[in-house]
Amino acid sequence: MSDAQMRWVLGFMSGTSLDGVDAAVLQTDGEAIAGFGPTSYRAYTPQEHESLQQALVQAAKTPLTVAMDPTCWRAEAQLVAQAHLDCAAQLRSGGASFDLAGFHGQTLLHRPDDGATLQIGDARGLADGIGASVVHDFRSADIAAGGQGAPFASFYHFALARFARLDAPCAFLNMGGVGNVTFVDPSADRPEAPGALLAFDTGPANAPVDDFVRARGAGAYDKDGALAQRGRLDGALVSRWVAQSPYLAAPAPKSLDRNDFAGVLADLDDHTTEDGAATLVDFAAACVAEAVRFAPQAPSRWFVCGGGRRNQALMARLGARLGAPVLPVEAIGVDGDFVEAQAFAYLAARSVRGLPLSAPGTTGCPLPVSGGRLIEPAGG
Numbered sequence: 001m002s003d004a005q006m007r008w009v010l011g012f013m014s015g016t017s018l019d020g021v022d023a024a025v026l027q028t029d030g031e032a033i034a035g036f037g038p039t040s041y042r043a044y045t046p047q048e049h050e051s052l053q054q055a056l057v058q059a060a061k062t063p064l065t066v067a068m069d070p071t072c073w074r075a076e077a078q079l080v081a082q083a084h085l086d087c088a089a090q091l092r093s094g095g096a097s098f099d100l101a102g103f104h105g106q107t108l109l110h111r112p113d114d115g116a117t118l119q120i121g122d123a124r125g126l127a128d129g130i131g132a133s134v135v136h137d138f139r140s141a142d143i144a145a146g147g148q149g150a151p152f153a154s155f156y157h158f159a160l161a162r163f164a165r166l167d168a169p170c171a172f173l174n175m176g177g178v179g180n181v182t183f184v185d186p187s188a189d190r191p192e193a194p195g196a197l198l199a200f201d202t203g204p205a206n207a208p209v210d211d212f213v214r215a216r217g218a219g220a221y222d223k224d225g226a227l228a229q230r231g232r233l234d235g236a237l238v239s240r241w242v243a244q245s246p247y248l249a250a251p252a253p254k255s256l257d258r259n260d261f262a263g264v265l266a267d268l269d270d271h272t273t274e275d276g277a278a279t280l281v282d283f284a285a286a287c288v289a290e291a292v293r294f295a296p297q298a299p300s301r302w303f304v305c306g307g308g309r310r311n312q313a314l315m316a317r318l319g320a321r322l323g324a325p326v327l328p329v330e331a332i333g334v335d336g337d338f339v340e341a342q343a344f345a346y347l348a349a350r351s352v353r354g355l356p357l358s359a360p361g362t363t364g365c366p367l368p369v370s371g372g373r374l375i376e377p378a379g380g
Contacts, residue, residue: 004029004353008037010091010101010132011345012084016177016258017206017221017307018052018106020044021080023087024341025096030349031190033163037098039338040090042083049220051076052106055120059108060259064116067109073120080106081122088130101126102348102372103136104340110139110257112148127377135348135372142358147365150255151180154199154362155350156343158184158191164332171299172329173318174340175308177258179205179284182362183295192359192368198296199362200252203245203287204261205308209280212265216273225281225313231274233282233317237267241283248290253364278313285317292322305329305336348372 006029014021021044025037044052055076059067066072084103091098103126105119123136139149157172161184172182179202188196209228210221222228241264242248247256264283268276292298301324308314309328318326329336347357351372359368 004031006034007100007349008098009345009349010088010098010130011341011343011348012087012101012103013340013344014080014083014104014106015340016107017210018044018049019307021083021087022338022341023084023091024338024345025091025098026342026345028346028349030346030353030355031159033159033346036335036342038091038094038096039335039341040087041337042087042090044083048079048083051079055108056258059118064111064114068116068118070120073108076106077120077122080120081125084121084126085129092130099132100348100352101130101132101134102138102344102346103134104138104344105136107258110150110255112143112150112255115143117143117149123375127375131377133377134375135351136375137373138344138347138351138357138371141371142363142365142369145365145367145369147358147363147369148253148255149363151182151199151201151362152347152358153340153343154182154197155191155357156339156346157182158186158197159346160332160334161186166332168300169297171295171302173202173288173302173304174306175205175284175304175314176306176340177205177207177210178256179203179288179308181288181291183297183299185297192356195296195361197359197361198252198294200254200291200294201256202291203248203256203284204280205284205306206311207258208261208265209277211262212268212276212280213273215265216276218273222277222311225311227274228277228281228311228313231272231276231278233278234271234275235282237279238283238286242286242290248287252294281311281314282317284308284314285321288318289321299324302326303329303332305334305339309336
């Protein structure tokens, strides 16, 4: 544990699945984890979800120089900001205390090869609204330094492995809209040390299944994987998708935008909803299996976080395709719904100390990079 003072930090995450905002309070000095505080969740309403979904589609179609202008997304940014304020208010009403917050924002586009990433929201309004300092804009410094700007929870995964006293190489797998993996060597002395971490986006996770199910009028998503469990996966189609993907064959560093694999849905027009869901779930698992070939050491265990760990069909396919136990992250005493929110609390604590947030093994930046921008509340 470092000499820096432990503090209670609030972290937020609103992911590419567009389901809502997670908030979690973490006790940390930006190196070690001392305790877990309260959490809250504020779902996006159907109307808010639709507005953000339309913004994602529009951002993908808009010339980059225009799309990167935050003034294009004022209404959506205010929507996101209000949802975050609602989350913080829930926590404060329950007695939660914190003096710093990590605000990721809602990603509308992520194109690191073009030097661009855009997360919308209102960090200034959030700082004033919660009366605490806010760190935001976590990804830009990494991209400016030549990194992919993602994945960004890897340093926190290292801290979790140390907190859980894991002593063998392991993997943390986040299955949100996009899948990402962190291969962790807990024996390293710090997350930026050479060989401590290797992280990258594995491929599609929940996003294609959600979009497919929604387009079929079968709900907003496949709850618990019930549709996929009743379906028959098309193994030949999954094999073709894997073989035809240059992304899966490319070594790390690499990262994805939510919609990079949206084109596979066109191949499911003649499949039933159940069979299509089963096929997409197996594809997500196959992408994770492809990632194993880049692992520096075979993971002894896989810890799954994010909404995908609730999809029983997905967990079954991961178990079938990976050569090690696949467990929800709750197996080490962590709430898998709030790992990413906790991660941005942890990164905020690191940012204000000037510690690295990314390293060559996590985003491909040439050297460890700190980042984030600090905003003080009015009168603070």
